[in-house]
Amino acid sequence: MGRRQFALLGLALLSPPRTAPAQAEPIAIFAAASLKDAFTEAGAVVAQRRPGFEVRFNFAGSQQLALQIDQGAEADLFAAADDRSMRTLGEKGLLADPAVIFARNRLVVIVPAANPGRVDRLSDLAKTGLKLVLAAAAVPVGRYSREALDRMAGADEFGPDFAARVLRNVVSQEDNVKAVVAKVQLGEADAGIVYVSDVTAPVRRVVRQLAIPDPYNPIATYPVAVLARSTHKPAARAFVDFLLSAEGQQLLERHGLLPAAP
Amino acid sequence: MTWRVLLARLATALAITLCLGLIGLPLVALLLRVPAATLLVRLADPLVLAAIRLSLVTSLAAAGLIVLLGTPVAWLLATRDFRGKRVMEAVIDLPMVLPPTAAGVGLLLAFGRTGLAGRALASLGISLPFSTAAVVMAEAFVALPFFVGAAAAGFREVEPRYLDAAATLRASPGTTFFRVMLPLALPSVIAGATMSWARALGEFGATITFAGNLPGVTQTMPLAVYIALETDLDAAVALSVLLVVLSLTVLVAVRALPLGPAGLRRAHRDAR
Numbered sequence: 001m002g003r004r005q006f007a008l009l010g011l012a013l014l015s016p017p018r019t020a021p022a023q024a025e026p027i028a029i030f031a032a033a034s035l036k037d038a039f040t041e042a043g044a045v046v047a048q049r050r051p052g053f054e055v056r057f058n059f060a061g062s063q064q065l066a067l068q069i070d071q072g073a074e075a076d077l078f079a080a081a082d083d084r085s086m087r088t089l090g091e092k093g094l095l096a097d098p099a100v101i102f103a104r105n106r107l108v109v110i111v112p113a114a115n116p117g118r119v120d121r122l123s124d125l126a127k128t129g130l131k132l133v134l135a136a137a138a139v140p141v142g143r144y145s146r147e148a149l150d151r152m153a154g155a156d157e158f159g160p161d162f163a164a165r166v167l168r169n170v171v172s173q174e175d176n177v178k179a180v181v182a183k184v185q186l187g188e189a190d191a192g193i194v195y196v197s198d199v200t201a202p203v204r205r206v207v208r209q210l211a212i213p214d215p216y217n218p219i220a221t222y223p224v225a226v227l228a229r230s231t232h233k234p235a236a237r238a239f240v241d242f243l244l245s246a247e248g249q250q251l252l253e254r255h256g257l258l259p260a261a262p
Numbered sequence: 263m264t265w266r267v268l269l270a271r272l273a274t275a276l277a278i279t280l281c282l283g284l285i286g287l288p289l290v291a292l293l294l295r296v297p298a299a300t301l302l303v304r305l306a307d308p309l310v311l312a313a314i315r316l317s318l319v320t321s322l323a324a325a326g327l328i329v330l331l332g333t334p335v336a337w338l339l340a341t342r343d344f345r346g347k348r349v350m351e352a353v354i355d356l357p358m359v360l361p362p363t364a365a366g367v368g369l370l371l372a373f374g375r376t377g378l379a380g381r382a383l384a385s386l387g388i389s390l391p392f393s394t395a396a397v398v399m400a401e402a403f404v405a406l407p408f409f410v411g412a413a414a415a416g417f418r419e420v421e422p423r424y425l426d427a428a429a430t431l432r433a434s435p436g437t438t439f440f441r442v443m444l445p446l447a448l449p450s451v452i453a454g455a456t457m458s459w460a461r462a463l464g465e466f467g468a469t470i471t472f473a474g475n476l477p478g479v480t481q482t483m484p485l486a487v488y489i490a491l492e493t494d495l496d497a498a499v500a501l502s503v504l505l506v507v508l509s510l511t512v513l514v515a516v517r518a519l520p521l522g523p524a525g526l527r528r529a530h531r532d533a534r
Contacts, residue, residue, distance in 0.1 A: 063492040116375075131392065136475065138492035171392035172474025173481075175489060183474070187376040188391045 026054040027232045028074055029239065030065040032081035032222070033176040034105065034141065034195045038255035039079070045251065046242050053235055061139045061176045062086075069094060069227065076230035077239060079222060081105070081177075082140035086223045096233060099223035102243040104258040105195045106217050107141070107148055109210035110184050110203075117190025122210060123158060125149075125191060126165035133180050133189035136173040141180075144218045145193040151216040195220065197256035219258070289506055295499045304500035312478045313486035313501070317463060320394060320482060324401035325409075325459035331402075332409045332458075333451070337439065339410070340417035358407045365403055366471025373399070373472075396473035397480050401462035409458040416450020417443060453516050460512040464505065 031039050036059045043055040058065065058075070066085035069075050070092060078095075079102070080086045086099045111119045117130045125132060135142030149163040174180045177194050184192040185206055199209060224243060226236045242248045249259050296304070304310060339351060357365060371377050374391050375384045383390065390396045420443050428438040444451065466484035473480040475489065483505055490498035 061492055067491060067495065133474070136489050136492065138489060170476065171479075172476050173489070174475060175470065175492070179470075186370055186374060188370060188374050 026056060027076040027230075027235045027239070028056045028058065029077045029079065029236075030058045030060075030069060030073070030075045031077075031079040032062045032065070032140070033059050033178045034081055034197055035059065035079055035222070036178070037200055038103075038197065038252050038257060041255070042239070042242060042248060042251055045247075046239055049242075050235070050238055053238070055239070063138060064175075074229075075227055076232050076236040077224065077226055079224040080140075081220055081222055082143070083221065083223060084140070086225060089225075089227075094228050096226040096228045096230060097237075099225040100240070100244070101221050101260050102224050102240070102248075103222040103252045103260055104262075105197055105220040105222065105256075106258065107144055107193055107212050107220075108196045108199060109191055109193055109212060110181070110199060110207040111191045111210065112184055112187040112189075113206050113208055114187065115190075115208060116187065119191045119210065122152065122212065123162075125169065126158075126162055127169070130169040131171045131188070131190040132166065132169040133172045133174060133183045133192040134170050135177050135180050135193075136175055139176060140220060141177045141193070141195060142173065144220055147218045148193070148212055148216050151218070155216070195256070199256065222257070292499060292503050292506060296496065296503055300496065301500050301503060304497050305504060307497070309477050309481075310486065310497070310501060313481050313483045314504070316394070316397070316478065316481065317483040320397045320401055321459055321462035321465075323398045324405060324462040325455055327398065327402045328406050328409045328458050328462075329451075329455050332406055332454075333413060336410045336413035336454075337417055337443075340414040354410050355407045357404045360404075362400075362404055362465065362467030362469075363471050366400060366468040369396075369400060369403060369468060369472040391472060392474045392476065392480060394473075394479055397469050397482060400468035400472045401465045404465050404468055405458035405461040408461050409454040412454025412457060413447065413451045416447030416454070419450070420446045449519050453519050456512055456516045456519075460509050460516075463512075464509060 029039065029043070036057075039057060039059075043057065047053045047055065058068075058073075060068075062080040062082060062085040065075075065078065066080070066088050069078060069089060078086065078089065083099075086095075089095055090099065109119070109122065109125065111117065117124070117127070119125065119127075119130070124130070134145050137143055137146060146163070146167075149166050152158045153160055153163040171189065172183065174183065177198055180189075180192040180194050181198050181203060183189040184194075185203060193212075199207065224240055226233055226240065230236050243252070244260065253259060305314070335354065339347065339354075370391060372379055373383065373396075374380045375389050380390065390399065424442055424446065425438055428442045433441065464484055465482070466488065469480065469482060470485055470488070475481050475485050477486075481489070483501055487498050487501045487505070490501060
């Protein structure tokens with residue numbers, strides 16, 4: 001590289017990046033892994049309506065996202081799969097507005113279409129030698145899954161040692177719900193517990209679902225809040241408004257989530 | 263000194279400082295975060311101890327497997343020319359740059375119970391995913407190039423006249439390898455084995471994807487760190503610090519070895 005080019009490169013590095021169109025508001029949304037499909041579509045809809053609206057998503061386990069935000073990650077909006085991670089941020093004064101519930105979710109048992117473990121009813125989850133994959137107890141869906149098993153253990157149908165027998169079959173505790181789906185989808189696990197919303201159209205083609213009846217099904221609530229350090233609060237609030245609108249609620253429902261109000 | 267020389271020196275010093283800061287600051291930050299007292303308490307937790315034990319067992323097994331399978335490969339690459347050698351070298355190096363999660367998906371599709379080779383294994387009653395053996399395979403996959411590269415470099419440095427001398431004394435190829443080549447290249451082989459062991463110790467993505475995460479069975483230290491991040495930052499920091507200390511010890515130890523015949527020559531020169 002000649003001296004001239006070197007100088008040009010230096011200039012290029014020093015000069016500020018070319019500015020985006022005047023009204024661009026690229027916002028960063030940190031959202032629970034289970035919201036991936038719904039939020040990606042919602043982002044596209046809002047972008048159509050709001051000129052200059054651009055969105056960057058970071059999907060991961062809720063606790064992990066809360067940790068990243070706490071440690072100073074640049075995020076404008078946080079949507080979690082349980083109250084716990086949202087509460088932690090609230091206590092640290094990191095939320096601009098109080099969190100609002102925008103959706104709810106239910107659990108479902110999924111098994112590969114070929115059903116290698118012969119899981120036909122919920123009680124089969126306790127069969128010895130079954131390969132069951134759950135999310136780790138540290139992530140919301142993992143906690144809800146264990147709560148569902150505990151509730152079943154309280155019913156005569158399953159028996160008091162049901163939860164313990166099922167947990168003995170756990171071959172892996174995944175760090176997020178999408179990893180549980182993947183292990184069942186690939187046929188490596190005999191069964192897994194995930195959110196209803198995770199069983200998207202492509203997943204439905206390769207898995208069977210076993211409904212968990214209401215009395216045993218803990219309903220997950222999803223809070224969302226604009227973050228105190230956000231530099232794009234109006235755009236972030238526009239996204240929340242869309243989620244809470246009739247249209248937004250319908251979109252979430254299409255992705256298997258339940259509406260915010262029971 | 264002209265201003266240009268001064269500028270160049272300043273730029274160099276700045277680059278070095280930034281580079282060391284990039285690597286060094288996170289290490290310092292980790293060490294500062296946990297006081298020694300709680301560190302020991304954290305590490306005595308049964309789940310943490312299980313992760314430590316599993317990490318040591320699987321990474322040592324992976325290093326053993328790598329040496330066993332990788333030595334012939336390194337010998338082949340160092341001593342023979344053949345069609346497709348470049349391709350073979352590239353394939354062996356691939357795990358170094360491949361995202362480990364992609365490696366894990368590949369391992370699942372190959373050795374999972376519906377995978378290419380997995381179906382045959384399943385009919386024999388062998389199921390690899392979610393097993394400790396899967397952890398060893400994932401670690402061996404990502405750490406193999408570190409050994410093959412170093413060992414092949416060591417074999418290449420062995421002077422051909424020693425091998426010729428052995429041949430004129432009617433030593434069989436096997437004897438020549440074990441009595442002449444391997445001893446001369448031993449420092450490189452040991453350094454490569456140690457580096458691959460250290461890499462296996464830090465393996466995360468391929469392991470959690472292929473082997474899953476279950477305490478005592480497949481949850482190695484890096485997985486325990488990641489899961490602890492979800493709930494208990496202090497536990498995650500304690501485990502990270504332990505990993506840093508272990509890995510750093512290994513890397514310093516490798517540098518203390520005279521690396522290959524070149525290193526031996528350097529050692530001789532230094533001795534004079």
